[in-house]
Amino acid sequence: MTDPAPSSVALYVHWPYCSRICPYCDFNIVRDRGRTDEQAALAEAILADLAAQAALLGRLPLASIFFGGGTPSLMDPAAVATVIKRARTLFPGGGDVEVTLEANPTHAEADRFAALSDAGINRLSLGVQSLDDAALAFLGRNHSAAEARRAIALAAAAFPRLSIDLIYARPGQTAAHWREELETAVDLGFEHISPYQLTIEPTTAFGRAVARGAWVPPDEDLAAELYETTQTVLERRGFEAYEISNHARGEAARSAHNLHVWRGGDYVGVGPGAHGRLTLGGVRTATVAHRKIGDYVAGVAQGEPWAESEALDARAAAEERLLLGLRTTEGVAEVVFEGLGLAPAELISDGFLVTRGGRIAATAKGRPVLDGVLKALLT
Numbered sequence: 001m002t003d004p005a006p007s008s009v010a011l012y013v014h015w016p017y018c019s020r021i022c023p024y025c026d027f028n029i030v031r032d033r034g035r036t037d038e039q040a041a042l043a044e045a046i047l048a049d050l051a052a053q054a055a056l057l058g059r060l061p062l063a064s065i066f067f068g069g070g071t072p073s074l075m076d077p078a079a080v081a082t083v084i085k086r087a088r089t090l091f092p093g094g095g096d097v098e099v100t101l102e103a104n105p106t107h108a109e110a111d112r113f114a115a116l117s118d119a120g121i122n123r124l125s126l127g128v129q130s131l132d133d134a135a136l137a138f139l140g141r142n143h144s145a146a147e148a149r150r151a152i153a154l155a156a157a158a159f160p161r162l163s164i165d166l167i168y169a170r171p172g173q174t175a176a177h178w179r180e181e182l183e184t185a186v187d188l189g190f191e192h193i194s195p196y197q198l199t200i201e202p203t204t205a206f207g208r209a210v211a212r213g214a215w216v217p218p219d220e221d222l223a224a225e226l227y228e229t230t231q232t233v234l235e236r237r238g239f240e241a242y243e244i245s246n247h248a249r250g251e252a253a254r255s256a257h258n259l260h261v262w263r264g265g266d267y268v269g270v271g272p273g274a275h276g277r278l279t280l281g282g283v284r285t286a287t288v289a290h291r292k293i294g295d296y297v298a299g300v301a302q303g304e305p306w307a308e309s310e311a312l313d314a315r316a317a318a319e320e321r322l323l324l325g326l327r328t329t330e331g332v333a334e335v336v337f338e339g340l341g342l343a344p345a346e347l348i349s350d351g352f353l354v355t356r357g358g359r360i361a362a363t364a365k366g367r368p369v370l371d372g373v374l375k376a377l378l379t
C-alpha cells in the first residue's frame with residue numbers, strides 16, 4: 001500500500017554545538033570549541049543536503065522550519081538566513097510560514113536575538129529550564145535566573161512568538177515549589193510553554209549519578225502530582241495542553257511545526273543525526289543522518305548523508321501515526337485504528353480514550369499514562 005502524496009513538507013535543521021554540555025542531555029551534541037572552519041563546512045553541508053533532498057521530493061509547499069539542537073542560537077545568523085532563503089526557494093508557495101529556533105538564555109545569545117530575527121526567525125523556543133538559581137546550578141546550566149529573565153524580555157521584543165522550556169521533577173522539588181515557579185514564569189508573558197519532566201538518560205552524567213545512588217529522582221507518585229500541578233496551573237492561566245508537554249495560549253500559539261510532525265506530515269531532516277520522514281515513490285521513508293559532524297559532512301559530499309533510511313510498511317507507518325497522534329488533544333482518525341485492526345472499546349469504556357467526530361484521543365486520565373495505554377493497544 002502506498003501512502004497518500006504529501007501536500008507540504010517541513011524542514012528540521014540540527015545544529016549540534018553547545019557552550020556547555022548539560023548533565024541530563026542525551027541529544028546529538030558536541031562542545032562548541034570555536035572551530036569556525038568546521039562550523040562553516042557544516043553550514044555548507046546542510047545547504048547541499050537540503051538541495052539534494054528537495055530534488056528527491058519535488059516542489060512541495062513549505063510547511064514550517066525548525067532549527068533545533070544542540071544550540072542553534074550559537075549559529076551564525078547569516079548562515080541561518082541563507083538556510084531559510086534556500087528552503088523558501090526549493091519549496092516555494094508555503095507563504096508566511098513559522099520559523100522556530102531553539103535558544104539558550106545566556107547574555108551572549110540574547111544579544112544575538114535581533115540579528116536572528118532579521119535572519120527570518122519568527123518564533124523563539126527559549127531553554128529557560130528553571131527560574132531558581134539553585135535548580136539551574138543543579139541542572140548544570142551556564143546561566144542564572146536573572147539572565148533568563150533578561151533573555152525572555154529581549155526575546156519578547158525581538159520575536160512575534162515566544163515559547164519557553166522548563167524542566168520539573170528535580171530531586172527535592174515539591175508541588176508547592178513547582179506551582180510557585182510556574183506562576184512566576186507565566187507572569188513573565190509568552191504564548192507557549194513546554195514543561196518537561198526530567199528524564200534520567202542512562203548515558204548521561206545524571207544517569208551515572210543516579211545509578212551510583214548519588215541522588216534519587218522523585219518517585220512515581222510525586223512525579224504524577226507535579227504533572228497534575230502543571231496541568232492545573234497552566235489551564236487556570238489560560239494555556240491549553242494541546243500535547244502532553246506543550247501548552248499554548250489559543251490555537252494560533254500552537255507550534256505549527258510540531259503539529260505537522262505529530263499529524264504524520266513529511267519533513268526533511270538536515271544536519272548531524274537529524275531524523276526525517278519523506279514519502280519517496282509513494283512509500284513513507286524514515287531517514288537518520290550520520291551523527292558525527294565529520295561523517296555527515298563527508299557523507300553529504302558523497303551523496304550519502306544518511307546513516308539509515310528505512311521504507312516503513314503500511315503497518316509501521318500507521319503505528320507511528322498512532323504513537324504521535326495520541327500525544328495530542330486532537331488524537332488520531334478512527335480509520336487509522338481500523339487499518340491496524342484495533343478496536344479500543346475497553347480503553348474507551350475505562351475512560352483512557354474518547355471518540356470525538358471520527359477521531360480517537362487520549363483523555364485527561366489517559367494522557368499521563370499514555371505509554372501504558374499504547375502498550376495495551378498495540379500488544
Ligand SMILES: C[S@@+](CC[C@H](N)C(=O)[O-])C[C@H]1O[C@@H](n2cnc3c(N)ncnc32)[C@H](O)[C@@H]1O
Nearest residue numbers: 024025069070071102104127165196197198199
Ligand atoms: C534539544 S534541547 C535544546 C534547547 C537548548 N539547547 C537549551 O538547552 O536550552 C530542548 C529541550 O529539551 C529538554 N530536555 C533535554 N534533555 C532533557 C531531559 N533529560 N529531561 C527533560 N527535558 C530535557 C530541555 O528542556 C531543552 O530545553
Ligand code: SF4
Nearest residue numbers: 018021022025069070
Ligand atoms: S540541554 Fe541544550 S544546552 Fe544543554 S546540552 Fe542539551 S542541547 Fe546543549
